[in-house]
Amino acid sequence: MFKFWTGRFEGYSLNSFKKDLLSGIIVGIVAVPLAMSFAIASGVKPEYGIYTAIIAGILISLLGGSKYQIGGPTGAFVPILLGIVISYGYENLLLAGLMAGIMLLLMGIFKLGVLIKYIPRPVTIGFTAGIAVIIFTGQIANFLGLQGIEQHEKFIDNMKEIGGHLNTVNVFSILTALTCFTVMILTPKKLPKVPGALVGIIVSAVAAAVFFAGDVATIGSTYGAIPNKLPEFGVPDITLEKITMLIGPAFVIAMLGGIESLLSAVVADGMTNSKHNSNRELIGQGIANIITPFFGGIPATGAIARTATNIKSGAVSPLSGVVHGLFVLLTLILFAPLAIHIPLAALAPVLMMVAWNMSERKHFVHILKLKSGDSIVLVITFLLTVFTSLTTAVEVGLILAVILFAKRMSEMLSVSKVLPDHDSNRGKVLPHVVKPTHDCPQVNIYTVEGPLFFGVAQTFEQCILSSIHTKPAVLILRLGKVPFIDTTGEEYLRNVIQDIKGKGCTLLVTGAKPTLKIALKQYGLTDEIGEQNFYPHTGEAINRAISCVNQNACIGCKHYAFKECQEFANSHIS
Structure with missing residues (x-):
């Protein structure tokens, strides 16, 4: 029997450990390709996503407020992190992540976790759908194998960039992407317990290596080799000027990280009939995001899909999240040299599927059909997320929601x-x-x-x-x-x-x-x-x-x- 200070291991047994071990391995298998994909989509090297899944994943599980939470890089962060990398560079992204961690820690200490639930649903669905559009369209270039593409912070600029390079379409990249997509769709039907994304990437990578060798861009040809070890401890360059410059981006990371992690915890509560501690969850997220940048990791938060997979796989305690992190570490040590052969076109369908699943399309259409004030808030938040920035979208969305609330209350x-x-x-x-x-x-x-x-x-x-x-x-x-x-x-x-x-x-x-x-x-x-x-x-x-x-x-x-x-x-x- 194990009992830690958290109280979340009360009644723990060998049978519980077996369940956590199995669920942790399953989630780890799912997390590896996603971690690399999210890192690449965020404009950084794939190994940085792996580092994040390992370090932040273990810390969030141990220190967070949910027994079942799986932390790591997520799709929600992609537009924000990409914008920071383009505007300020990778080194400053680490500092922004560190600052966001401190903000999350303070939010938890001052018990502000309860405030997250006051963000109106039309605002969260609006910016989530907007992020999904950005992620999906951001993978069009890799899907088509376009060459000479330069990433921009603005959606319109990226669409113009893609349109201007359509003459460089690579048929072999399209075939590789379609192979991965087809396998991803068929795998859950034939093998329900096997992660479709992983099988799709492996099959398409093998097919590309056999039939299109040298004709499709891979992780290795684009980013170089992936080291099969964790990076050495390093301190980001911290100056007052940089802190002032990054305070805005860091705040956005902290707010989105808090929202995403608590939404994930709520989903876990609903699936397990349990109750998470929102303030403790913010503290755990904060500590994880403070430590991860010192090892080269990007910002992390609770991952709804991986958390749900963890629960469905039979997890009973936070130890499954720790196993998940250790499995990703083992995969890095043993199989990192093989990852260089993964085609970028094989990762594109994975992220497109993530975008499709996170788009909240059913809720989006439902609120839209209401033709109410909530519909206006939803559409404006969505459009501003896509065409301006998440910061602007959330600010305007919240202001509109407050005005709408005041109007409704006045009618009462x-x-x-x-x-x-x-x-x-x-x-x-x-x-x-x-x-x-x-x-x-x-x-x-x-x-x-x-x-x-x-x-x-x-x-x-x-x-x-x-x-x-x-x-x-x-x-x-x-x-x-x-x-x-x-x-x-x-x-x-x-x-x-x-x-x-x-x-x-x-x-x-x-x-x-x-x-x-x-x-x-x-x-x-x-x-x-x-x-x-x-x-x-x-x-x-x-x-x-x-x-x-x-x-x-x-x-x-x-x-x-x-x-x-x-x-x-x-x-x-x-």
């Missing part, structure tokens, strides 16, 4: 004038009772429903003040259905209080929930209203209001808004 506000319904046995106060011939000029009662925040506060004030045409003796505000109030709502409520008090009117508040009463006290509104003017029930406030009215003013009134009105009328008649 309801301010209605009410009076007791004498036809009802319970005498509830209802808006339909108020009529031109059935009202009370001395006691005004309003039911407020919905949050009093910046989007609706002014509307609330106008609804109250514009409908008070006389100088009532008492104003009753029923706030039982007001869940919260912000500083803008506080300001406009204060305006109402001051206006009413300026008219010599008494303000009574009923039904306020404890959280609302705390907020009113913090804003100083409780003192303005008067502690004695708060009532738990409207009936009690009405009794108080009746005692405050000028009964002489009731002479001749035929409205009979309250039961007491009849008594006042009769007493004057007698």
